[in-house]
Amino acid sequence: MGPDGPAQGVNMDVQKILSAVACIFVLASCSNNKSSSSVFPENGALDSSACMGQAIENKFIVQWEDGKFTVESAENADAFTKNFIEPQLEKIKFVEFDRQLQVDKTDEVRASGFTDSWGQDKISARSVWAQGVYGQNIKVAVVDAYVDYTHPQLQPRIAINTQEIPNNGIDDDGNGIVDDYYGASFVSVPSSNPTPSAHGSHVAGIIAADPRFGSVEGVAPQAQIIPAQFIANDGGGSLGDAVLALQYSASRGAKVINASWGGAPCVASLRNTFQELQNKGILVVVAAGNDGRDIDVYPEFPASFNIGTQITVAASSMSDFMTSWSNSGFEFVHVAAPGEHILSTVPGNTTAYMDGTSMAAPFVSGAAALIWSARPQATAVQVKTALLKSVDVSPGHEFKVNTRGRINVEKALQVLKQLVP
Numbered sequence: 528m529g530p531d532g533p534a535q536g537v538n539m540d541v542q543k544i545l546s547a548v549a550c551i552f553v554l555a556s557c558s559n560n561k562s563s564s565s566v567f568p569e570n571g572a573l574d575s576s577a578c579m580g581q582a583i584e585n586k587f588i589v590q591w592e593d594g595k596f597t598v599e600s601a602e603n604a605d606a607f608t609k610n611f612i613e614p615q616l617e618k619i620k621f622v623e624f625d626r627q628l629q630v631d632k633t634d635e636v637r638a639s640g641f642t643d644s645w646g647q648d649k650i651s652a653r654s655v656w657a658q659g660v661y662g663q664n665i666k667v668a669v670v671d672a673y674v675d676y677t678h679p680q681l682q683p684r685i686a687i688n689t690q691e692i693p694n695n696g697i698d699d700d701g702n703g704i705v706d707d708y709y710g711a712s713f714v715s716v717p718s719s720n721p722t723p724s725a726h727g728s729h730v731a732g733i734i735a736a737d738p739r740f741g742s743v744e745g746v747a748p749q750a751q752i753i754p755a756q757f758i759a760n761d762g763g764g765s766l767g768d769a770v771l772a773l774q775y776s777a778s779r780g781a782k783v784i785n786a787s788w789g790g791a792p793c794v795a796s797l798r799n800t801f802q803e804l805q806n807k808g809i810l811v812v813v814a815a816g817n818d819g820r821d822i823d824v825y826p827e828f829p830a831s832f833n834i835g836t837q838i839t840v841a842a843s844s845m846s847d848f849m850t851s852w853s854n855s856g857f858e859f860v861h862v863a864a865p866g867e868h869i870l871s872t873v874p875g876n877t878t879a880y881m882d883g884t885s886m887a888a889p890f891v892s893g894a895a896a897l898i899w900s901a902r903p904q905a906t907a908v909q910v911k912t913a914l915l916k917s918v919d920v921s922p923g924h925e926f927k928v929n930t931r932g933r934i935n936v937e938k939a940l941q942v943l944k945q946l947v948p
Contacts, residue, residue, distance in 0.1 A: 684748075812892040913943035
């Protein structure tokens with residue numbers, strides 16, 4: 528459609544929706560005349576919500592005044608308001624219905640024994656490794672599906688919670704999670720499918736697979752992975768589970784969080800969570816999505832949040848063009864990274880090829896871990912700036928992203944060293 532066609536109307540509608548949501552944030556967090564209806568504006572208004580069908584009507588995401596989030600249950604919204612919100616009103620900042628998420632399935636092609644590091648070479652990772660920079664001591668959380676911590680290339684890279692004794696059924700460190708020795712799962716509704724999704728393990732391998740024990744070369748092969756699962760084996764999850772996984776990742780000391788998922792509806796709690804992560808100085812790397820659309824016009828969340836410490840990533844092809852299926856946007860998508868025909872680790876001590884912006888995002892997370900390990904005193908904003916200012920932009924290969932380019936981690940390291948001498 529032309530510039531005056533329906534797309535403009537849709538864009539205006541989207542802007543109105545986002546403005547309305549922004550008003551809810553302001554009203555909920557800034558009003559001195561706090562009431563149960565001001566902290567829980569959705570109650571009684573679900574029928575007018577565009578995502579009514581995705582609400583879980585007996586589960587609620589609560590943001591407390593101290594910044595923490597919890598997920599609570601009650602018989603219904605009225606009972607929750609009377610028995611939970613009203614007695615604790617002064618401590619509660621915002622409440623929203625939990626909502627269902629469904630993550631797109633990513634096809635995989637199993638390929639054992641292959642070495643294929645075209646993406647790592649395209650972003651010049653090998654030149655950074657040659658300088659003794661491997662992502663040492665940087666924790667990257669994979670907020671995703673199951674991560675196979677027994678995989679030989681992932682097991683050495685898992686950030687062990689040394690305050691926890693494994694498999695004793697006790698919350699040794701008092702963080703509210705029992706036996707989170709290798710990470711934690713926040714899946715509240717398990718899938719009936721016993722086969723683990725390969726998605727989280729594939730993402731983790733792109734970031735930090737240990738090349739000493741197999742054919743995959745992680746971008747930051749000495750970084751540490753924090754598994755924080757919220758996606759069940761069938762690809763289902765909830766917004767509340769995602770919020771808890773993100774909050775856990777921060778509590779475990781993640782400097783980078785990889786979020787290779789989208790489809791989040793009605794986004795106040797998730798946006799507030801991203802804001803809390805920014806306040807903690809955490810870099811959040813998000814997949815742009817695989818619908819082949821402009822997310823400036825048709826927003827996708829969390830990709831379109833554009834928080835200050837967020838990088839949203841499109842997928843580049845082996846020939847260094849934008850893939851046909853990658854989402855794009857000159858405002859909300861920042862960089863491109865390899866996302867086509869990517870080899871990485873999957874459960875069962877093997878490897879597989881996958882395509883998607885889900886694969887492009889961990890290239891950026893790995894790149895961030897690499898350069899941050901060379902300048903551990905850098906801030907998240909400085910690391911983001913270095914990655915965005917150093918992209919490769921080739922004539923005829925410009926990407927429909929804010930920087931017009933694809934990441935180059937060797938150049939990003941040079942820029943970070945200038946920013947942080």
